[in-house]
Amino acid sequence: MAIVKMKFVSASTDKEHLNEMIAAGVRSDMLHAEQGSSIVNEDNQGKLINEENPWTGYEQTLKNFAHGVNFDIKKMETSNKIYSEQEVEDFLKELNDKFGVESDADKIVLTPDDEAALAALSELDFQKIHECQYLNFEFGRLPKESFKKLAMYRDEIFVHHKLYENQQYIWMIIVSSDSYASKVHKIFKDLYFEPMDIPSVDIHQLLEKYADSINDVYSYVAQQNEIYSLYPYIAILEDKYTLSGFVREDAVDVYEKRFSSDVTFDVKDPAEVPALKCPTELKNNWFAKPFELFLSMYGMPAYGDIDPTGFMAVTYCLLFGIMFGDFGQGLVLVLIGLLFEKKNKLFGIIGRIGVTSTVFGFLFGSVFGYEDALNPIHQSLFGVREKLFDVMSSSSTMVLLIGAIVIGAILIMTTQSINIWNKFRHKEYGEAIFSQNGIAGLLFYGSIVAAAVASFMYHTNLINPIYIAICFVLPIISFMMKEPLNNAIEHHPIKPKEGWGGFITQSIFELLDVLLTFVTNSMSYLRVGGFVLSHAGMMLVVMTLVKMTGGAGPVVLILGNIFVMGLEGLIVGIQTLRLEYYEMFSRYYNAGGIKFNAVTAGTAE
Amino acid sequence: MSDGAIAAKARAMFGSRLSEETYMKLLQKKSVPELAYTLKHDTYFSETLSGINEKGIHRGALESLLKMDVFTRLKKLLLYADDDQVGFIYAAVMNVEEQMILMCIRSFTNEDEQDRRDMIQKMPIYIEKYLSFPIQKLSEVDNFQELIEVLKGTKYEQIIKHFQSSDFQEIDYIGLEHALHNAYYDVVLDLVSNSVKGSAADEMMKDTLTRAELDNISIIYRLKKYFNAAPEDIKRIMTPRYALFSSREIEKMIDECTADQVIEQLQKKYHTYISNIRFSDVEHYTQMIRFRMNHHFIEYYTEPSLVLLSYLMLSEMEIDNVINIIEGVRYHINPERIKMLLVY
Numbered sequence: 001m002a003i004v005k006m007k008f009v010s011a012s013t014d015k016e017h018l019n020e021m022i023a024a025g026v027r028s029d030m031l032h033a034e035q036g037s038s039i040v041n042e043d044n045q046g047k048l049i050n051e052e053n054p055w056t057g058y059e060q061t062l063k064n065f066a067h068g069v070n071f072d073i074k075k076m077e078t079s080n081k082i083y084s085e086q087e088v089e090d091f092l093k094e095l096n097d098k099f100g101v102e103s104d105a106d107k108i109v110l111t112p113d114d115e116a117a118l119a120a121l122s123e124l125d126f127q128k129i130h131e132c133q134y135l136n137f138e139f140g141r142l143p144k145e146s147f148k149k150l151a152m153y154r155d156e157i158f159v160h161h162k163l164y165e166n167q168q169y170i171w172m173i174i175v176s177s178d179s180y181a182s183k184v185h186k187i188f189k190d191l192y193f194e195p196m197d198i199p200s201v202d203i204h205q206l207l208e209k210y211a212d213s214i215n216d217v218y219s220y221v222a223q224q225n226e227i228y229s230l231y232p233y234i235a236i237l238e239d240k241y242t243l244s245g246f247v248r249e250d251a252v253d254v255y256e257k258r259f260s261s262d263v264t265f266d267v268k269d270p271a272e273v274p275a276l277k278c279p280t281e282l283k284n285n286w287f288a289k290p291f292e293l294f295l296s297m298y299g300m301p302a303y304g305d306i307d308p309t310g311f312m313a314v315t316y317c318l319l320f321g322i323m324f325g326d327f328g329q330g331l332v333l334v335l336i337g338l339l340f341e342k343k344n345k346l347f348g349i350i351g352r353i354g355v356t357s358t359v360f361g362f363l364f365g366s367v368f369g370y371e372d373a374l375n376p377i378h379q380s381l382f383g384v385r386e387k388l389f390d391v392m393s394s395s396s397t398m399v400l401l402i403g404a405i406v407i408g409a410i411l412i413m414t415t416q417s418i419n420i421w422n423k424f425r426h427k428e429y430g431e432a433i434f435s436q437n438g439i440a441g442l443l444f445y446g447s448i449v450a451a452a453v454a455s456f457m458y459h460t461n462l463i464n465p466i467y468i469a470i471c472f473v474l475p476i477i478s479f480m481m482k483e484p485l486n487n488a489i490e491h492h493p494i495k496p497k498e499g500w501g502g503f504i505t506q507s508i509f510e511l512l513d514v515l516l517t518f519v520t521n522s523m524s525y526l527r528v529g530g531f532v533l534s535h536a537g538m539m540l541v542v543m544t545l546v547k548m549t550g551g552a553g554p555v556v557l558i559l560g561n562i563f564v565m566g567l568e569g570l571i572v573g574i575q576t577l578r579l580e581y582y583e584m585f586s587r588y589y590n591a592g593g594i595k596f597n598a599v600t601a602g603t604a605e
Numbered sequence: 606m607s608d609g610a611i612a613a614k615a616r617a618m619f620g621s622r623l624s625e626e627t628y629m630k631l632l633q634k635k636s637v638p639e640l641a642y643t644l645k646h647d648t649y650f651s652e653t654l655s656g657i658n659e660k661g662i663h664r665g666a667l668e669s670l671l672k673m674d675v676f677t678r679l680k681k682l683l684l685y686a687d688d689d690q691v692g693f694i695y696a697a698v699m700n701v702e703e704q705m706i707l708m709c710i711r712s713f714t715n716e717d718e719q720d721r722r723d724m725i726q727k728m729p730i731y732i733e734k735y736l737s738f739p740i741q742k743l744s745e746v747d748n749f750q751e752l753i754e755v756l757k758g759t760k761y762e763q764i765i766k767h768f769q770s771s772d773f774q775e776i777d778y779i780g781l782e783h784a785l786h787n788a789y790y791d792v793v794l795d796l797v798s799n800s801v802k803g804s805a806a807d808e809m810m811k812d813t814l815t816r817a818e819l820d821n822i823s824i825i826y827r828l829k830k831y832f833n834a835a836p837e838d839i840k841r842i843m844t845p846r847y848a849l850f851s852s853r854e855i856e857k858m859i860d861e862c863t864a865d866q867v868i869e870q871l872q873k874k875y876h877t878y879i880s881n882i883r884f885s886d887v888e889h890y891t892q893m894i895r896f897r898m899n900h901h902f903i904e905y906y907t908e909p910s911l912v913l914l915s916y917l918m919l920s921e922m923e924i925d926n927v928i929n930i931i932e933g934v935r936y937h938i939n940p941e942r943i944k945m946l947l948v949y
Binding site for chain 2: 187
């Protein structure tokens with residue numbers, strides 16, 4: 001439950017070893033690289049690489065070629081040879097000459113059906129077709145509807161041969177003598193014939209011969225392109241080419257060893273490069289790790305801030321467990337979590353909330369909707385008459401709702417405390433002391449809670465003028481005067497920016513908002529109690545249906561449980577997430593960090 | 606099959622028609638391949654167009670597939686219909702028969718190979734089995750005798766016999782076209798009166814007669830506006846079918862009104878359907894009336910024959926819209942001008 005310590009590492013080398021350095025940096029999978037433009041400034045008088053990348057064009061040309069001839073081009077780990085730009089260009093020219101296929105991007109691409117038709121046509125031998133001097137060949141596709149109309153031209157002098165067909169077209173070769181070719185062409189044109197070129201060579205045979213060299217050249221070209229595409233990450237400082245970025249503190253040594261001896265390193269603490277935003281990598285234990293998913297959806301914490309994943313994991317599981325308490329359904333969730341955790345973090349979360357769901361289901365005595373199933377165990381374990389806590393009993397309703405408010409109050413005060421601690425860590429004393437989530441807020445809200453507890457539980461009235469003055473009036477003044485007080489602490493002029501008149505008017509409205517927020521935040525937790533009742537209510541409906549359906553009861557029981565787990569599980573999951581994001585995070589957590597992303601070949605594309 | 610089924614199915618199919626948004630999207634396209642791609646992937650024509658090569662497809666082939674789609678839809682609906690309603694498919698194909706007969710006469714009288722090829726190109730083989738004569742035989746016809754042979758026993762035989770002439774220069778094409786058109790309305794009206802009863806029959810009758818009446822008004826307007834034609838010439842090619850206008854009113858219109866007054870009269874009679882539409886083109890105006898009338902029938906009636914007929918009309922208009930867009934895009938016509946032709 002922490003944020004991994006980082007170091008800012010700059011690797012430098014000369015031009016000759018630049019590509020080698022980039023390749024090592026990319027392959028290390030440890031560097032969160034910074035753009036060269038973020039590194040160079042007027043002070044260091046650095047420059048950026050300003051070179052054209054020819055390899056993008058070569059790679060695209062080869063891909064287009066492969067697509068055009070329907071060749072499954074493969075990128076190998078490393079190429080067998082090193083090619084100069086001239087050698088690659090010669091190779092592309094050779095392909096063009098041999099295959100007669102334009103590899104430019106705009107070329108019409110053959111569909112798999114066209115390919116199949118061409119394969120059928122290749123049996124006639126393309127070269128022999130082209131060698132015919134007095135016969136004219138046309139190859140292409142004819143709409144099926146038009147094919148039926150050919151019978152109406154039976155007197156015309158041409159022959160046609162069907163090669164392939166799909167739902168819409170028939171691919172065919174049409175043969176006529178040279179003297180009739182023009183007329184035949186018109187007939188087919190009017191029948192919406194879509195002509196295609198007859199290749200001069202049999203591409204399939206040629207491809208077999210060239211396959212290895214195409215793959216080898218492509219692998220080299222793609223590799224070079226990857227390296228060139230990372231040039232924006234390079235800054236030229238004092239004639240040295242520098243690749244900079246953040247590396248985990250404990251991995252710096254391993255990272256450096258990935259480079260050759262021609263590379264030198266400069267390692268700094270992130271605080272020494274304030275102009276660059278240090279990325280955040282979370283480090284959590286087995287239990288909290290899957291909840292990083294929810295955290296990243298909200299926003300990563302800034303480097304040096306607190307990582308709320310652990311607290312979130314505990315409170316999420318707790319709240320979900322209470323709202324979705326069912327021993328049997330909880331176990332099913334655990335099982336689903338265990339089976340699929342490796343596929344997606346969400347299943348990890350499902351497994352964990354399943355545990356608390358099981359625990360609360362046990363305490364509520366509910367198993368797949370059977371509310372009495374655990375009564376004997378409850379009676380022997382807890383010595384109760386029926387069960388420990390009967391959710392559906394009318395006497396339980398108020399207990400549940402008050403309990404939900406209590407949980408809410410505890411969570412609000414806990415999040416305020418976390419915020420106070422965090423603000424002190426960052427030396428933001430004004431926020432820590434005077435804000436609604438600072439000491440003043442905690443004192444105000446805590447005092448209300450304490451007075452309520454004393455009154456309801458111990459029948460003691462804590463409210464007296466001194467209590468009101470210290471616990472209510474003082475914090476309220478503090479909320480209103482937060483800005484000038486904060487200015488005073490930070491040795492700035494005490495007068496607010498908008499002047500005193502504007503400030504007081506604004507403060508009054510803000511105060512109303514703050515007070516209202518305390519009320520609404522607390523009420524918001526009522527849903528925890530509400531969903532306990534809702535879950536029990538839905539299962540009651542399922543059990544009633546089971547009884548009504550007689551023989552089909554077991555099927556209804558299974559379907560009902562699946563339905564409730566799917567629908568209510570989703571709703572409760574979302575509601576809990578809402579409590580986390582709106583009621584808790586808003587009090588103590590400011591996202592604003594960026595995620596650690598190791599640079600890879602595709603990063604710059 | 607219940608009567609409600611066919612109406613429900615037709616309404617469901619009509620519900621998935623092209624929306625204004627889709628029309629606008631189509632109008633933004635710059636080429637036929639782009640249009641074909643959008644029609645194939647983003648509209649309910651995807652089933653009809655599946656398997657086409659949108660990069661290479663010919664405009665005519667695309668239009669032909671879209672026209673075929675109307676019959677595919679009709680066949681789908683007829684699965685829910687009884688024998689009386691199945692007759693409507695024959696009414697739907699009659700227009701096509703009429704066009705093919707006229708094309709055939711043109712091809713052998715002109716003795717032009719291209720005309721013959723055009724006729725074969727337009728021949729809808731996909732509805733061959735619903736036609737009243739063997740359509741493919743038209744490609745072998747070289748004179749009236751052979752044509753009458755092909756049309757033997759059909760309602761067209763006597764019409765052609767009446768208009769045949771050994772001197773091709775003397776053929777009364779307008780009269781022939783008029784007679785064929787009249788025959789079409791005879792068949793449709795017969796079908797309506799024999800297969801449908803009650804208020805739906807009245808509405809169907811009204812629908813069919815309105816079509817004839819609007820065709821008449823469109824002809825009157827165009828002949829007056831662009832050809833300054835004499836009343837006698839106009840009367841000669843009128844179909845004697847009336848819906849909201851009486852025969853006297855139409856006659857008076859032909860005798861006394863200017864082209865603009867014809868539109869005024871149309872607006873008065875059909876104000877329910879066109880009160881909020883600005884006049885730009887007579888064809889578009891009359892089509893809008895038909896669209897709104899059929900739209901009303903399909904929404905508020907359950908009589909299967911009426912719903913079927915309305916759905917057929919609306920589908921044809923939708924296909925015409927798409928074809929207008931395809932042609933407009935192909936010939937680089939300003940999208941705003943194409944938009945003015947759309948009926949939806």
